[in-house]
Amino acid sequence: MTLDDKKRVLREMVLHRRFEERCYQAYIERKIGGFLHLYPGQEACCNGVMEAARPGHDYVITGYRDHVHAIKCGTDPKVVMAELYGKETGCSKGRGGSMHVFDVAHRFMGGYALVGGPFPLAAGIAKGIQMKGGDEISICFLGDAANNQGVFHETLNMAKVWNLPVLFVCENNQYGIGTSIQRSTAVLDQYKRACAYNIEAAQCDGQDIDTVYEYAKTAVDYVRSGKGPYFLELMTYRYRGHSMSDSRGYRSREEEEEWKLRDPINILRDKLIAAGALSMDEFTAIEKATDDYIENDVMKFAEESPEPNVADLEKYVLA
Secondary structure: OOHHHHHHHHHHHHHHHHHHHHHHHHHHOOOOOOOOOOOOOOHHHHHHHHHHOOOOOOEEEEOOOOHHHHHHHOOOHHHHHHHHOOOOOOOOOOOOOHHHOOEHHHOEEEEOOOOOOHHHHHHHHHHHHHHHOOOOOEEEEEEHHHHHOHHHHHHHHHHHHOOOOEEEEEEEOOEEOOEEHHHOOOOOOHHHHHHHHOOEEEEEEOOOHHHHHHHHHHHHHHHHHHHOOEEEEEEOOOOOOOOOOOOOOOOOHHHHHHHHOOOHHHHHHHHHHHOOOOOHHHHHHHHHHHHHHHHHHHHHHHHHOOOOOHHHOOOOOOO
16 A cells, blocks of 8 residues: 555544444434444454455455445445434435445445354355356455354355355454453464365454555455455454443453554554654544544434335335
8 A cells, every 4th residue: 555545544444433433422322223333443454454455346244343344345424324323314224223234336245143144145245256257356354253153164165165256354353242262262363263174364463454454465366366265364352342232341441451552543643654644733633524524424414314214114125
């Protein structure tokens, strides 16, 4: 990435952080209902991988921590927020909510509430690409705990047997809901599990976007060249709990503060300042402009959008 690319990505990461923090406030105000899983702390993962891929061209699928992935693929933040508000202008017409953001136009094939559910869907998308002979790849973002599902192993096996163009990205934030990976998983290094299926794999720091981009570029190029599936593990941390009902009683505040010393946005910001490409005043202005955009455009759109019509309750029900 050039310095201009990195400045653009920094602005996007600030937008993603502020968007998620504003979601938190709206949930507390009871304007967002249902479940809500937030992404602060993990921004370098999605951004680093998608900078190495082709947002809006490659297919992306993930679990329930899905807002930032959709926005990075090209979905309008206003439409994502409207979806969280349950409004008719949302990307799923207000019927999906936080865990079911979906945008075919930008090839974001959805967030899914079922842990591990996206694995076979990602492989199915990759099979479709392979049969049509396209140059797209299928990218599956999921957390470390999902890898303990049986469907993880079934999917990796068939992905290799069929040599599918699919990139599995494990955002290893150390916890499956409230359980540390050290208490639930026999093999702590998730990338090592892919060797059971003869799949190329790597692990790297998920907080430094330069590192994520470097590893992701290798992985994306490998998959796009027709060599088959790839498994990339990114070591990261979520600042918030698993969901809004999570008090984070299973981990210490000291541990949280230690991870915040390696905040992905601050790491990129400080690198750009050291390179003379950014000043702290300029960064502060980026934060201010982002806050204004979210408040005056994103939240206003969601607040003022119409509720779904009760008469349309069954309009999108297929079975």
